Amino acid sequence: MSAFELQADRSPVQGMFVKLASLKLAAQFGPCNLQNKAGVLLKLCAKILLSLMLLVAAPVAHADDFDDALEHFATDKFADTQDGIAALAASGSPLTLKVFDALASGHLVADTETSKVYFQADDDTVHDIRTDAVVPDVDADNLKKVRINNAVRRALDAAQGTLALLAPDKVKRLAAAEAVFQGRDAAALPSLDTAIGKERDEGVKRVMMQARAALIAPDAQAPEAARLVAITALKDRGDQDAQGLLASIAASSSGKVKTAAQAALTNIQSNLALLSSVQNVWYGLSLGSVLLLAAIGLAITFGVMGVINMAHGEMVMIGAYVTFGVQQAMQAYAPGLIQWSLLVAVPLSFVVTGFIGVLIERSIIRFLYGRPLETLLATFGLSLVLQQAIRTMFGANNRDVTAPAFMSGSFDFFGLSITSGRMWIIVFALIVFFVLQLVLRATSFGLRMRAVTQNRRMASAMGIDTNRIDALAFGLGSGIAGMAGVALSQIDNVSPNLGQSYIIDSFLVVVFGGVGNLWGTFVAALTLGVANKLLEPFVGAVLGKIVLLVFIILFIQKRPRGLFALKGRAVEA
Amino acid sequence: MSLTRRNMLRATGALLGGAIALASFGAQAADTIKVGILHSLSGTMAISETTLKDVMLMLIDEQNKKGGLLGKKLEAVVVDPASNWPLFAEKARELISKDKVSAVFGCWTSVSRKSVLPVFEELDSILFYPVQYEGEESQRNVFYTGAAPNQQAIPAVDYLMSKEGGSVKRWVLAGTDYVYPRTTNKILEAYLKSKGVASEDIMINYTPFGHSDWQTIVADIKKFGSAGKKTAVVSTINGDANVPFYKELGNKGIKATDIPVVAFSVGEEELAGIDTKPLVGHLAAWNYFQSIDTPDNKAFIKKWKAYTKNPKRTTNDPMEAHVIGFNMWVKAVEKAGSVDPDKVIDAMIGVSVPNLTGGLSTMMPNHHITKPVMIGEIQGDGQISTVWQTPGTVVAQEWSPYLEGSKDLIADWRKPLSCGNLNVKTGKCGGKATN
Known part of the structure; x- marks a missing residue:
């Protein structure tokens, strides 16, 4: 396990070094021409x-x-x-x-x-x-x-791009070159040539050359040699835009140009096919991190404490609404700090949902320990009450939680397109997981909690206030669910139904991973995520989910205690 | 606190008293005309349907201020079917047999409509259904004020095929996995093929309800779109799943100028939950937009904002459908001089009322209404601005001519035909139940 996760940690860093090195090389050799x-x-x-x-x-x-x-x-x-x-x-x-x-x-x-x-x-x-x-x-x-409309917008983008090719700001020039590439407006060619002549930055220049290639390659009037050079430039770009352009050139031209375009196309396609399988693993890790976040709180309340907590999803939902509330408040009182609203929302939602969790435990669940069926019904009823309460307070409509700048958009990483928001959610899920591990393993509260859940009477005999520990543990699980809500507000609807869509998946992850084992939850979440995303391209999202469910049913038949079963006396207690 | 027998008795007594009081109130209010409102106020669909309940209450309120109907006051009876399809049928039965409502305005999803159909047929009442749907149905007791596929989906595809819309050659049909997207996509696929689009240029994709991880599918769409032909996405993705879908599109940098997405289930209400700046230029096809600049619409929006006491409340297409449906019902009742369902059903056909977009909508013999079709682009402020619209109104084709099973069918509820699925080839009516 740890080797796997180290690898996942290291590879982006390694990649960054490689990227930096290549940039440096380019910078050194650039002006020598x-x-x-x-x-x-x-x-x-x-x-x-x-x-x-x-x-x-x-x-x-x-x-x-x-x-x-x-x-x-x-x-x-x-x-x-x-x-x-x-x-x-x-x-x-x-x-x-x-x-x-x-x-x-x-x-x-x-x-x-x-x-x-x-x-x-x-x-x-x-x-x-x-x-x-x-x-x-x-x-x-x-x-x-x-x-x-879109046609006007496209023309406008291209025209604006053409004008901005000579802008003093490097980022603007890069965007302009990209706009010309996308715009494919032959009228931009003279300005593009001027800009290429003036350009000192190799990176920007490369994109400008690609834009130039995108204008020349499909142009039937252009000389064949120039078109062939342009096709090579497009092949070197190697992304889906280049692929699309080359495909249309291959379909509409003849002779040498056609063969060259076809060859370039095959080359790009095989590269992209390789990339797409790596990409799918990444998507899987991303989905897995979302599952992990959603399930990790339940791993405490259900996994460790044994409470079948159907209101878990509602804690996630309330966490998302706290995020919304924080954003509204910051917009009103501290608009300059709005970028950092999530940093405020994470601890606040932990406190709010944790408090609600303690309240629920004290007022409902403590009367129902050892009666799983009643607990199930009571918490299910509670989840409906909480949903409708939020619906009455905030309305049934979705609430708009805006993503801060560092969490929106995507970036290119060796041809992999990585969505910033998703990446931060993976990081956040890992942090939450390891901090929770630390709390359980290295603090006296964690020790007491484990003691109470493993052998209540013995722990009580040792002088531990079991009631207090129960309440705090339930609060901890709920609080973590609330923090998950902050993350989920970035990628999903903030609506009263938010929790419902995660509750089944959360139970699935905890049961599959092995009840009472946090590492099991971790492995199960990532496994289900990756398996889901590897299946999806082949069988579609609907069937993929069914296949996974069938697999889990069979798996639970074979190993009723999940991936990592707890051993020892605690299991029988 | 404790639940003793005496307390129980007392509580029962109080309840009984309340019930008697209610019953006597009901007797006093017998000279009102009751209108049933059958929209989910809790559960998944509450997001869309609560608004429709509010708009109905506003319309009834307004009609009462104008002096009611046939000299009587209108009275709204609101029930909550809680997004639970079988409960829709129960609540419909309760409205018709217990509350004796004269007409019901309600339902959103097709499955809820299908669930109440037998009830309306059995108890012979009237349902006004305000949402765009997949067609392939025409019932004597139902008036469909939303769009049939040819009043929304097909014009949208036509627009995208035109030069103005970008001469799209390659199509992604993406939808949620249930009856409306599946039927609509079947019709669209047949239509596209009839226009000479090859099979390999059509990609069909279904996702579960509430799908939230769109990374793979958006990447697939991008890949499909980079085959050198102009590509567009026709989205029948259900309301809730749209927010993460559009967020992913924005994050992946797929702009409307590259691959436009035209949606049939995304209106102003759904957009209220997203930052629309990355979505500018993506399309929606409806029969009404809040941004339509007509005096009728401006007046309606003003009334709506005043009624809800919320200056930011949006209006949307199904709301307009209810406005049209309600006005048609009022006119038909006045024409028939009675609220008797049989008389009103006969009087409805041919009734014309102004819609909010500056034209007239007419109830056709197939129990569907004529509507203008509009294509709009999403704006940075969450509104949708019209970029194209049909020159006049379009008559609904409840039975799609592009589907094998339905191309010979028509519906005509005028006497003596009175049939919802007449086969024009054999001249036979397929029976009373038309599904």
């Missing part, structure tokens, strides 16, 4: 001169182009808006980027009667595009937002 540079520089100078001359020579002509282009936006037709974007990009006016930004963010409005286009600020004031002065005498009823 002098011959190439000189040629490009010459070209570049010529281009800059040319554009400077244009700028000086034609302010008047530009004004007209710009105004003409703007008129396209006033017709409320998507095709016209698209033409407007092309015309605006061609006009070369310095205001273009501003208009594009306004269009993308929905701040561009058109007067339906006069066909004039304005900026509309967030406070609903209307501004002139050229002077940015407030226009007072506009009839607000005639103003209509310039609408965009």
Whole structure:
């Protein structure tokens, strides 16, 4: 077990080193390419001169182009808006980027009667595009937002990208190059060439070259040699976008280009197939960590204490609602710290659900020890009560818990796409698990808890207040469930039904792993997660789940005490 | 505290007294017209159905302020079937035989509708069903005010195939594993094939209810979409599972400009639970959006926000369906001069009322209504803005012409035909029960 987990721990770090090293290499060899540079520089100078001359020579002509282009936006037709974007990009006016930004963010409005286009600020004031002065005498009823659809958005992204290729910020240039790659707008080629000439950063330059390749490779008019070079560049990119592009080239071209595209395609496909199986294991670990988080609290209340706790899922749900409450409160009182709301929510939800857990134990469960059927019914009833209570308090609708920046998006890791939120949940699950192990093994509370659950009367005879330990242990399990709720609020609906969807899985994990054994829960969660995700591509999500359930039924027949059965006298007690 | 016999007696007495008081109240209120509301207020479906109960109460309240119906006040009878399908049938029976309601507005899921059908047929009452559904049904006692597949799914696919929608060539049909997505996808698959789409360009995927781990499927969609042809996802994923699905799409960076997702079960209500900024441009197909800019809609939204005392409350398509259904029922009752179900059922056909999107919706002989179809794009503020809509209203095809078993069937509840599944080839009516 520990070897496995060490490996999982080490590989990302190792990978990081490899990545860093390769970046360094690239940085060292990059600027040495002098011959190439000189040629490009010459070209570049010529281009800059040319554009400077244009700028000086034609302010008047530009004004007209710009105004003409703007008129396209006033017709409320998507095709016209698209033409407007092309015309605006061609006009070369310095205001273009501003208009594009306004269009993308929905701040561009058109007067339906006069066909004039304005900026509309967030406070609903209307501004002139050229002077940015407030226009007072506009009839607000005639103003209509310039609408965009996906086709317009795509054109807009590409045009914005083309303009941003020369931005001083490296990140913006990289995004721009990516936008041009996705946009496939042949009109971007000249600007792209200029940008490639100017680019000093190897990473950005590589993406720019790929974007260039994406424009040239499908172009039937381009010379064959250039297309072949472009196909090689796409092959080196090697991701799904490149695959898609190559597939369409292979389908629509002939001769050498077709063969090259086909070869590149096969190459990418075999690489991606290998990656996808690794990717599936990663997805499995991610699902396993969610299962672990959901089940780990139950491993205490059900596994260690033996209470069939049907209200476990509701503790998870309440934890998620605490997260929502914390976010609302921070939005109101400390909006600057909202990024850190989860750090507040984790301990708070532990305290809140832990307290509720103690309350439940004292008021209901303590009367029912040794009566599993009654416990089951009572806690099931309790779960319905808690659900409906939350529904009455917060409404039946989902609540929006926003993910902090470090938990949203995904990053590329040697071709594996890793979702940041999922990665942090794995880390969080591991931390919770090991801290819990520590509490149980290395604190006196843990010792007492184990003593009470193993032999109540003996522990009592040794002077342990068993009632107090029962309450605290149930509180601990509930509190951990609450912390799981914080994590789950990031990936699932925050609704009164949140807990219901996890309760079955949680019991499954605990029973499969072996009741009373935390390591069993750990192994079971990860095993079920990985097995589920390895099955899913072959049999689908629905059948995959059924197959797993059947497997567990058979497994429990063979080994009723689960993967890691407790041995010794405690079992019989 | 202790439960002694005397206490028990006292409690029973109090209960009995209460019951008698209630009964006498019922007798006094006999000159009202009762309207049943059969929507889940607890359980899984409460998320969607509670809103519909509220909108019905508002409509009844409003009608009473206008002077009621046939000179009588309307009285709402609300029951809670608790997202439990057999309980729907029980509660429906209770509404009709015990409370003697004149019409029932209710149900959301198809399975709940199927569960109450026999009750409405047996006790001869009226049900207004406000949700878009898979079609393949037409019942004498049911009026379907939501969309049939050709009023939602097929126009959406047409839009995506058009140049404006991106000339999509490759399709992912993703849905939750139950009757509505399965039937809709069957119809869509047949339709796509009839338009010349090859089998290998269609990927069909089903997931369990409440599916929350979408990593594999989203990766699969991305892979399917990188075959060099423009790809789109047609989603019949059930409400709750959508939030994690869209979150995963956002995280994986699949933008609407790359692979647009058009959803049939995602409305303003569902979007209220997500940060929609990464979803901008993904599509939804409905017959109504809150963002529709008509005087009727603006007035309705204003009333709704005032009624719920919540300036952020959203409106959605099934709510509009209830508005249309209720207004149609009022008009039909006035036309028939009675609330007798048989008379009202006959009077309903041909009734036209304004919908909230600036047109007229008419009840057709197949007990479905005419509706405009709208495709909207999700905006950063959680609203959906229309990018395309049918020029007029569309008549529902309750029996899909794209399915083998149903292409020859029609429904016509006018006399003397009065049949929900007439086979036009054989000229025979398939029987009264039409499933």
